[in-house]
Amino acid sequence: MATTETTAGTVGTERPSVSPTRQWLSRYLPLYLAISPFYLLFLVFGLFPIGFAFYLAFQSWDGIGPMQYVGFEQFRYLLTDEIFLKSIVNTFQIWIISTVPMLLLALGLAFLLNQPLKGKTAYRIAFFLPNVTSLVAIAIIFTSIFGNEFGLLNAVIRGLGAERFAWLDDEWGIKVAIATMVVWRWTGYNAIVYLAGLQAIPDDLYDAAKIDGATTWKLFTDITVPLLRPVILFTVIISTIGGMQLFTEPQILVGNTGGPGQEGLTMVLYLYEQAFVQNQFGYGAAIGWGLFVIIVAFSLFNWKVLNRPGDS
Numbered sequence: 001m002a003t004t005e006t007t008a009g010t011v012g013t014e015r016p017s018v019s020p021t022r023q024w025l026s027r028y029l030p031l032y033l034a035i036s037p038f039y040l041l042f043l044v045f046g047l048f049p050i051g052f053a054f055y056l057a058f059q060s061w062d063g064i065g066p067m068q069y070v071g072f073e074q075f076r077y078l079l080t081d082e083i084f085l086k087s088i089v090n091t092f093q094i095w096i097i098s099t100v101p102m103l104l105l106a107l108g109l110a111f112l113l114n115q116p117l118k119g120k121t122a123y124r125i126a127f128f129l130p131n132v133t134s135l136v137a138i139a140i141i142f143t144s145i146f147g148n149e150f151g152l153l154n155a156v157i158r159g160l161g162a163e164r165f166a167w168l169d170d171e172w173g174i175k176v177a178i179a180t181m182v183v184w185r186w187t188g189y190n191a192i193v194y195l196a197g198l199q200a201i202p203d204d205l206y207d208a209a210k211i212d213g214a215t216t217w218k219l220f221t222d223i224t225v226p227l228l229r230p231v232i233l234f235t236v237i238i239s240t241i242g243g244m245q246l247f248t249e250p251q252i253l254v255g256n257t258g259g260p261g262q263e264g265l266t267m268v269l270y271l272y273e274q275a276f277v278q279n280q281f282g283y284g285a286a287i288g289w290g291l292f293v294i295i296v297a298f299s300l301f302n303w304k305v306l307n308r309p310g311d312s
Contacts, residue, residue: 056285063281074286084287086262087270088294090175094266095243098179103235106187107228110194111220124195127188138185139252146177146253174254174264181249186242190235197231198224233306237299244295247272267291 057074059067078084109127113120130138145152146167154164167173205223214222225232247268250258256273258265265273271291275284 053285053288056282057289059282060280061282062279064279067282070282074283075290077283078286078290083262083265084267084270084290087258087265087267090258090263091244091246091266094175094179094182094246095240097175098182099236099239099243102183102187103190103232103239105183106190106235107194107225107232109187109191110198111224113191113195114198124192127191129188130185131189133185135185135248136252138181139249142177142181142184142249143253146173146180168254169260171261171263174250174259177253178246178249178264181253182243182246186239190239193235194228194231197228201227229306233303236302236306240299240302241295244268244291244298267294 056067058069058071060070060074061067113123113127117123147154148164148166148168151167153167158164165173167177201223205227206219209219209223245268246266250264250266250269251272253259254264256269256277258269267287268291271284271287274280274287
């Protein structure tokens, strides 16, 4: 009799079934709410500007008056705009004379920092410091270094008995000054990235090669470089994206117009000049999408070159 009552009581207090939707919400909704701030910020400051820039590229707009639909006219003009084409050439020239020596120097520094050195932590910090220094402060200092009349570099040149060089008035002088700023700022960052890749290489490979009589140069060329290929590919692509987006360095060094002969005019600086100085926001958006296509194409080219099949 007691067993029957217990069973009846259990049946009488049985919980109502919960729908699968309610179970899913109670389990996952708090998690989605926890990460929602990131997606809301990305929607407002990421996706919306991209979509609006695409819409704006088909409009003629000065930022105040009504927009006027012009279709593909701004993209057609972009393909024949001599100043934009010059900014592309300038950007690629600065990228070549900055990125190539920067990555080679970073790779050499990383190899040295991976050796058993005293105080190597202090060296790592010192090399990384330029990357976290204010870019505006860096540009102002380099303006003083490359000044035409009283720059520090010209003071050294005069001290050696040579004639001063007008760095910021010369075609290649401007590009060298901008490229030097890029090298100084990003070499340490790339060296730290390479150092992380080096520390993932087993020491047994180096020990075996040393037993076979391999020199330091052989260790570097036959073990370090081949095994670092994925890391090198990463740094090349990141440097390509960054090099195509140069803005603050040339703006502070030579101004919005790119200096004499527009030799320091990069693609992003030209975008800024058209959109925020000339108030041609529609054409500025078209330049931005042209810049996007160039960066994607050039990054894919670098990836194909450095990641060729069979070169593992």
